[in-house]
Amino acid sequence: MTRTLVSNIGLLVTNDPTQDGTPLGLIKDAALVIDNGLISWVGSNSQATKSDFENSIDANGNCVIPGFVDSHSHIIFAGDRSEEFRARMKGEQYSAGGIKSTVALTRAATNQELLSNAHRILAEANSTGTTTLEIKSGYGLTVKDEARSLEIASSLTEETTFLGAHVVPIEFQNDPDGYVDLVCGEMLDAALPHAKWIDVFCDKGAFTPDQSRKILKAGIAKGLKPRLHANQLEAGAGIEIGVELDAASVDHISHISDNDISLLSGSNTVATILPGAEFSTRSKYFDVRPLFDAKLNIALASDCNPGSSYTSNMQFIIALAVREFFFSPEQALWSATKGGAMALRRNDIGFLAVGASADFSILETLSYIHLAYRPGVQLIEEVWRRGNRI
Numbered sequence: 001m002t003r004t005l006v007s008n009i010g011l012l013v014t015n016d017p018t019q020d021g022t023p024l025g026l027i028k029d030a031a032l033v034i035d036n037g038l039i040s041w042v043g044s045n046s047q048a049t050k051s052d053f054e055n056s057i058d059a060n061g062n063c064v065i066p067g068f069v070d071s072h073s074h075i076i077f078a079g080d081r082s083e084e085f086r087a088r089m090k091g092e093q094y095s096a097g098g099i100k101s102t103v104a105l106t107r108a109a110t111n112q113e114l115l116s117n118a119h120r121i122l123a124e125a126n127s128t129g130t131t132t133l134e135i136k137s138g139y140g141l142t143v144k145d146e147a148r149s150l151e152i153a154s155s156l157t158e159e160t161t162f163l164g165a166h167v168v169p170i171e172f173q174n175d176p177d178g179y180v181d182l183v184c185g186e187m188l189d190a191a192l193p194h195a196k197w198i199d200v201f202c203d204k205g206a207f208t209p210d211q212s213r214k215i216l217k218a219g220i221a222k223g224l225k226p227r228l229h230a231n232q233l234e235a236g237a238g239i240e241i242g243v244e245l246d247a248a249s250v251d252h253i254s255h256i257s258d259n260d261i262s263l264l265s266g267s268n269t270v271a272t273i274l275p276g277a278e279f280s281t282r283s284k285y286f287d288v289r290p291l292f293d294a295k296l297n298i299a300l301a302s303d304c305n306p307g308s309s310y311t312s313n314m315q316f317i318i319a320l321a322v323r324e325f326f327f328s329p330e331q332a333l334w335s336a337t338k339g340g341a342m343a344l345r346r347n348d349i350g351f352l353a354v355g356a357s358a359d360f361s362i363l364e365t366l367s368y369i370h371l372a373y374r375p376g377v378q379l380i381e382e383v384w385r386r387g388n389r390i
Contacts, residue, residue: 015351067131067359069340072301079105138163276309299339319375
């Protein structure tokens with residue numbers, strides 16, 4: 001078994017509050033040890049001796065952070081929607097209906113084309129510090145295409161989500177309840193071998209609260225765990241349904257009420273913010289400080305998709321969160337790492353302490369604050385996942 005020492009860390013972000021009493025658990029002049037893909041020790045650099053290890057990595061005094069945990073993406077698709085983006089930038093309003101154009105292209109694509117495109121985006125995400133990526137289906141919307149989308153996704157991540165309830169496809173536009181029945185029946189059964197989660201787009205132009213509840217309950221009954229898109233386009237019952245069904249997360253939540261905040265504060269459901277969607281749809285940014293005041297657990301994710309947030313870069317998401325949503329740099333980093341892990345109900349990632357997976361990035365800078373301070377700049381020098389450099 002190979003032991004690896006990462007030494008000369010100027011500032012180590014552990015997300016272990018026992019280190020310094022703060023959520024980020026900061027250690028100055030630190031080192032960490034990797035055994036068999038796991039963190040086996042963290043502490044002072046002065047206590048680590050390089051000669052005791054087969055491998056030694058020098059962080060050169062720079063900052064080390066946990067790998068980003070991107071808990072919301074849609075990267076199994078074909079084509080792009082750049083013309084739609086241009087139209088929005090000229091003043092047209094975003095609606096859920098644009099998804100249907102991606103559905104047509106995805107259905108026509110081969111498995112290899114879908115896999116190659118997803119590999120490309122995953123490589124982008126890895127290179128910018130993401131070590132765990134959740135991937136949804138939702139651009140097939142037939143039994144065959146949803147099943148193959150999830151099979152492709154499962155070759156890339158263990159965090160796969162069945163999103164047959166993304167929108168009602170054209171062939172069911174006059175029978176949305178018939179499509180709901182298909183999602184709850186044959187499509188769900190075909191998705192089960194390759195899915196861990198079930199999701200619904202509960203919003204204007206997508207699925208009603210009653211339809212959403214029915215779909216999620218069907219998935220839960222078959223062993224899938226719930227999460228959902230909620231309150232992106234207008235206020236609604238999505239957050240209430242999420243809490244009711246103990247969803248791991250409710251995502252977007254751009255239209256959140258005081259009652260919604262109260263419901264979340266007494267639940268195990270994580271509030272996931274997706275700043276790329278507001279950026280790419282030119283929607284109004286919202287102030288998350290009331291959510292932090294209520295001590296909600298908050299995640300940040302990319303929402304990477306071809307229509308409303310075509311970015312895989314969590315550094316950019318952090319910068320947006322700080323500049324436009326009133327996150328502090330510390331809150332944004334925690335939400336993009338530990339918060340994302342909580343949104344996936346994972347206790348092995350998103351932090352750097354004994355027993356955690358050795359998923360981390362060495363920055364090219366002395367401080368994590370630069371993630372927001374220097375937007376658009378590649379600040380990642382090395383990315384490690386399960387003790388291996390990627």
